[in-house]
Amino acid sequence: MGTYGVSVFTAERTLTRREFEIRSPRENQVLIKVDCCAICTMEQRVYLGVMKYYPFAGGHELSGTVVETGDKVTQLKAGDKVAARLLTNCGECYYCRNGNENQCVISFKASTHEGLNGPGGLAEYMLLDSRSLFKMSDNVNMAHAALAEPLACCVHSIGNGRIDLGNDVVVIGVGIMGAFHIQLAKLRGARVIACEVDPDRLAVAKMAGADILVNSKEENAIEKVRECTEGRGADVVFCTTALTKLASEAVEMAGKLGRVVLYSSFHPKNPIDLDVDKIHYSERILTGSVNPNIRDFHVATRLISSGLVNPTGLISEIVPFDQLTHAFERAVDPKTYRIIVKM
Numbered sequence: 001m002g003t004y005g006v007s008v009f010t011a012e013r014t015l016t017r018r019e020f021e022i023r024s025p026r027e028n029q030v031l032i033k034v035d036c037c038a039i040c041t042m043e044q045r046v047y048l049g050v051m052k053y054y055p056f057a058g059g060h061e062l063s064g065t066v067v068e069t070g071d072k073v074t075q076l077k078a079g080d081k082v083a084a085r086l087l088t089n090c091g092e093c094y095y096c097r098n099g100n101e102n103q104c105v106i107s108f109k110a111s112t113h114e115g116l117n118g119p120g121g122l123a124e125y126m127l128l129d130s131r132s133l134f135k136m137s138d139n140v141n142m143a144h145a146a147l148a149e150p151l152a153c154c155v156h157s158i159g160n161g162r163i164d165l166g167n168d169v170v171v172i173g174v175g176i177m178g179a180f181h182i183q184l185a186k187l188r189g190a191r192v193i194a195c196e197v198d199p200d201r202l203a204v205a206k207m208a209g210a211d212i213l214v215n216s217k218e219e220n221a222i223e224k225v226r227e228c229t230e231g232r233g234a235d236v237v238f239c240t241t242a243l244t245k246l247a248s249e250a251v252e253m254a255g256k257l258g259r260v261v262l263y264s265s266f267h268p269k270n271p272i273d274l275d276v277d278k279i280h281y282s283e284r285i286l287t288g289s290v291n292p293n294i295r296d297f298h299v300a301t302r303l304i305s306s307g308l309v310n311p312t313g314l315i316s317e318i319v320p321f322d323q324l325t326h327a328f329e330r331a332v333d334p335k336t337y338r339i340i341v342k343m
């Protein structure tokens, strides 16, 4: 059937193209032609050598079109547009059985292309299990469809925040994840206070639907949140920035019975001080959020397919596959939102 190219990290700032044989899908497999692959933080860390996993086939946020299906596939057919959930889960462990497959003990051991470590979304074709593919609407924008994975991560986080109608919700940091949190919190009927130091990003927060913008460089964000909530503090706080100072502020901003979701991970680890009495007396809940469940992914694909969530302003550039180095150099610039590679 011919061959296809996969881009592989082979050293710091080095990407090498490898060729693989295109194989026909069998049973539950589906052959897709990859359309768009977005560059996430994890790929940036490998590119910059912060994580030295070489060789590594990166790319886990992608959309594509079905080329051919195995004989046991019933829900997809050639020509269907799809988004892929490449997070693998065993289906057998305690967490999978409880319906919390994002906490699976073996998750993310993807090896999509034979003998290559990594999810491998920076590829022209992929052979995937039908269970990892989610059908998108026929008229979906394929660059938007590639953002189903990061949106699904935020859907999970929003679920952990348990937002009620009319709640006061703070989103700290307006990168792509913060902007998705704002859009989703608005869909849940919240009043959203966005805190950010960069005026350009505050403008993105406004576009995403934030009701109150706080420039945390110019004003004391904790005081401002108290002021907006008659001194109570917020019902829910999402911290989407990996700064310990902001994680501590997130805890401070929450009011009685408030929920704090520490969305960002820290590399390297960086503990914060916690006033235990404050948690005790106020019954605040501290939690995190990691990876989407299958249901979160399904919800994200529905939100993008229907246009209920619109990622237009969150894509900085769409770069062709043969200009991958340019794509990565743009992606590691802290000023950019998502860079999408067009296959």
Ligand SMILES: [Zn+2]
Binding pocket: 040, 041, 060, 061, 149, 150
């Ligand atoms: Zn991602």
Ligand SMILES: [Zn+2]
Binding pocket: 089, 090, 091, 092, 093, 094, 095, 096, 097, 101, 103, 104, 105, 106
């Ligand atoms: Zn499991």
